[in-house]
Amino acid sequence: DVKVTQSSRYLVKRTGEKVFLECVQDMDHENMFWYRQDPGLGLRLIYFSYDVKMKEKGDIPEGYSVSREKKERFSLILESASTNQTSMYLCASSLYIRVGGNTEAFFGQGTRLTVV
Amino acid sequence: GENVEQHPSTLSVQEGDSAVIKCTYSDSASNYFPWYKQELGKGPQLIIDIRSNVGEKKDQRIAVTLNKTAKHFSLHITETQPEDSAVYFCAAPKRGLTGGGNKLTFGTGTQLKVEL
Numbered sequence: 001d002v003k004v005t006q007s008s009r010y011l012v013k014r015t016g017e018k019v020f021l022e023c024v025q026d027m028d029h030e031n032m033f034w035y036r037q038d039p040g041l042g043l044r045l046i047y048f049s050y051d052v053k054m055k056e057k058g059d060i061p062e063g064y065s066v067s068r069e070k071k072e073r074f075s076l077i078l079e080s081a082s083t084n085q086t087s088m089y090l091c092a093s094s095l096y097i098r099v100g101g102n103t104e105a106f107f108g109q110g111t112r113l114t115v116v
Numbered sequence: 117g118e119n120v121e122q123h124p125s126t127l128s129v130q131e132g133d134s135a136v137i138k139c140t141y142s143d144s145a146s147n148y149f150p151w152y153k154q155e156l157g158k159g160p161q162l163i164i165d166i167r168s169n170v171g172e173k174k175d176q177r178i179a180v181t182l183n184k185t186a187k188h189f190s191l192h193i194t195e196t197q198p199e200d201s202a203v204y205f206c207a208a209p210k211r212g213l214t215g216g217g218n219k220l221t222f223g224t225g226t227q228l229k230v231e232l
Contacts, residue, residue: 031218042224090159094218102148102209107159
């Protein structure tokens with residue numbers, strides 16, 4: 001059974017803290033994603049990685065960075081957490097297909113982050 | 117970039133009735149349109165997708181239709197059951213530095229409630 005695992009279901013952090021959200025996939029997928037989910041706004045792409053050490057900004061990268069040192073692991077970093085980063089964070093992975101390539105994205109269960 | 121609009125934001129139906137959710141997209145080059153279902157406390161999961169070379173695809177009680185000329189696609193659920201209650205997201209490919217494949221722009225979601 002394919003699996004994307006996020007390290008925490010719930011997280012409470014203080015304003016100004018550096019926060020790490022971890023995601024691991026066991027499907028040997030090249031692509032990994034971090035989305036943010038807010039009511040009425042759907043899923044918005046924060047960052048995307050298509051290979052180890054490769055990354056691309058999504059729609060809302062401000063205040064976030066990412067790290068992909070190993071193929072199976074993709075970390076989202078909040079450099080200095082703020083209350084407007086309180087949200088549900090979803091990690092996903094998918095197989096890379098070079099031509100005409102869109103493949104199923106597999107999501108983790110989400111991390112609900114509260115910044116106080 | 118791609119813009120995806122989804123309607124309605126909430127939908128309530130009686131068990132056994134049909135439910136229809138509609139999405140429009142802006143990029144005429146888009147060629148892949150998935151639908152994801154998110155149950156409470158879980159990450160989204162792909163339920164059906166369609167590529168631009170077909171106009172309709174069915175899988176048991178679920179169907180998706182695509183109108184490329186009008187740039188809209190719809191999810192149809194027949195004979196709804198309580199377990200269909202969830203949030204549904206449509207999506208379309210998002211262009212980016214890596215050529216557009218594999219990244220998605222999501223709609224804002226539809227909360228479907230199937231009432232007994």
